[in-house]
Amino acid sequence: MSGQADELSETEIELERFVAKHLPACDSQRSHRGPQPSITFTGICDRAREIIDVEGLPALTVRRLADELKISTRTLYKRVGSQHVLLRGVARIHVSRMNIRVRELDTWETTAWKWCTELHRALRAHPHLTELLTDHDVQMLSRQSKDLARLATREGLPEGAATAACRCLVNVTVSDALRSTRSVSHDDTFGGGETATSTADLFRTVQWIIAGVRAEFTTTSWTDAEIAVGSKTPP
Template structure:
């Protein structure tokens, strides 16, 4: 009698245990199949390629992260808090970061959406909020992954905090310029 297929929950739970216990290098189809007492082909049938397994593990792990930031503060403080919280959650999961790639952009979308709510509440248009959220997410994730990949080279927390502060300061200045720039006059407006 054929063995019933494994649930994706069982597969990803086992994969996350391996990631925690053995690190990113231990997350192979063969090792996962051994832990689940199934064949490699069963896993390939369930999750697809090894790359698809890794992308699924990253998505699952990220969905389980508890990330809280100061959403009630003014947008500048909230954005700094948001970046710090995302970075902290990623630093707590270095093996997860070792698996992440540009293909995993979508895993932060829900978290970025929470920042967009704050930005729009404080007067940014939806398109401006998306641009700001995208930039801050990119910088936060990229710097964190780089710091984990090469510890001791650029991972001074002050570098990250300064980068984020400068970005937010620049965004605030650009916003102020747009708000303070006089409306463009047409010939019919001139006295």
């Protein structure tokens, strides 16, 4: 429990720093009427996240969010600044709350496949929130795969290759989840059969990436420097 509490605390700190960069500094000489509500940017984003998760982005309005938080719309604007900043905060919370743990199995390959499966399932379980993800959010997910990269290096893969492979796995998994959720939300006639085919294709792609990485680095000598700059190509 303490580890989770620390993790959420760090997320809140990061979010408060994020919004501070986008909001103008408060005028210390400005007068305020009455006591200021004790509401943080993180608290606002969390409530917005709950609304979007259940009902979708169109259900989120300034008036509704302010009413549910029991604050004025003016206070809401002062705390958030813009819809863009609010949605970036919502997406960051969504990513940090997933935190898919790496459960070590018999090999790195099976561990990586299982992790990608769980990530894909978590993303599709919250389609309205997953639609908000940007490239920066995907980078945050890539950082969550560091334990997976560590296991790969322990099995003999160069550190640079392990990191690059995990980044590729995250990218293809997130891309398929985004395509799937957007297809469903924007087309009510979209059938489950195509979704099932897409999921099967994704997992096949993941397996090919994993197998290809293993085969390439057991037959070819690469240095991390060559991997980083892409100066060496497979034979």
